[in-house]
Amino acid sequence: MVDIDPWSSDVSTDYDRIIQQFGLSSVPLAEIPNPSLHHRRDIIFAHRDLGNILQAHARGDSFGVMTGLMPSGQMHLGHKMVIDQVRWFQEQGADVTIAVADLEANATRGYSLAECRRLALEEYVANYVAMGLDPEKTQIYFQSSRPIVQRMGFTLGKRTNLSEFEAIYGFQGDTNLAHVQAPLVQAGDILHPQLEEYGGLRPIVVPVGVDQDPHLRLCRGLAGKTNWFNVIERKNGGLRITVSVMVENQSIVAADKSSTAAIFTQIIDAVKTLGYGDIMADAKHGIVDLPAATPKDRYPVRMALLTLERSLGGPGLLQPSSTYHRFAVGMTGGKMSSSKPETTIFLNESLDKMEKKFKRSFSGGQSTVEEHRRIGGNPDVDVAFQYLLFFFEEDDAALEEIRRAYVSGDLLSGELKAITIEKARAWLTELGEMRDQNAHLINQFLADDAQN
């Protein structure tokens, strides 16, 4: 994992390196409809397969967003960032599925399932509701009362092994097995919304921070390995479909010559409906080529093949898409961490406490007024400025004006802190009011299997 140096003024370099190292893609701002503050400010800086989501959106097809919560501790600003993204996807038309990882919290943190439920509703869901998610389009469930996610985790476990877990998570011989099961159940969480019972085949996006990428990599790998048909880019242009023969589908796709031929006919029929005239099938080598297809066609071709796979009895799972956001700097200048209360603001923080935290937050100002006027402040490391950027100042022009004044030395650190405190005060106050006003809606967010 790349270390992120919070002191570096040139943060983009680090994130560029992450993109390269993890094989992520940059976010195509121009293609994002109604870009949010996070997009405009490059806070959401990378993605995997976001194109699937954008295409589904453009076509008017359904798509979903998935997130989870671990019912332990308190919600803080780091959580707000994810919920803001979930809400944005919802506003663009996504259905929302939220997993309460109560099994995981129970196994690894020692909370009873009853405690998990209480904490999830009172601390987490209450804030989700307050932050404006739409109860009509949001389904919250508990891992413990949706056994299918455990079963999927079990089944998907066949596609990986301890060596991979060691490589991805650094697990070793002394690792508690609860930690081994958790990512598998989580893969079940992420993939199960595609099941017919939970909305059917459609792209699902998971917005996370880069530190969560290992989970996504695992989940995408597991889903991909179950696919009966692969879509790859041809060396000389177009797309190539290959058939993946495995124990599970051998009797269906490759029992004998006639069944193989039948499968190829179905593949050709499936892609024909997408409008490709030029289809070159080579059953002997197990490939179908679409020389005229473009990389963008990968999504509809993939969807057609997954639909075919399902009709043949396969799981037909689409790899989840993901987006990655930068982390706001912690209030003390280091990392933001829920286990260190002094590094963040809780969503139910008292106004006094919030003000105190900002007053003692790390600044990018100079040692004396004279020096500050002369040299100016550094907004890149200034907590008060960063929190306006990440959370509290919606207006780009206003933010830019503050940045200009701070850099020039016109604005002192103390004055900047006062601005941020006022913004945070307004936000926290409103959030508290919304929590109270909307508390009665909490049950509407719960899926049927999450009701008491």
Added chain:
RNA sequence: GGGGGUAUAGUAUAGCCUGGUAGUACUACCGGCUCCAGACCGGUGGAGGGGGGUUCGAAUCCCUCUGCCCCCA
């Protein structure tokens, strides 16, 4: 199935053998310096897994339970 080790503050640890006010570092909190914060200087908090025993007195010795780690089969 058998054997060994270990449990001290939010974190990392010292003290245990040889019983006598539990020490240190970071963190937290307060003050100084700073426009504010950091850095720096000064100060203040906070701890021996649970139960039992021995003893005037147990973190320390003994038993037991629990958790964690390791070895053998």
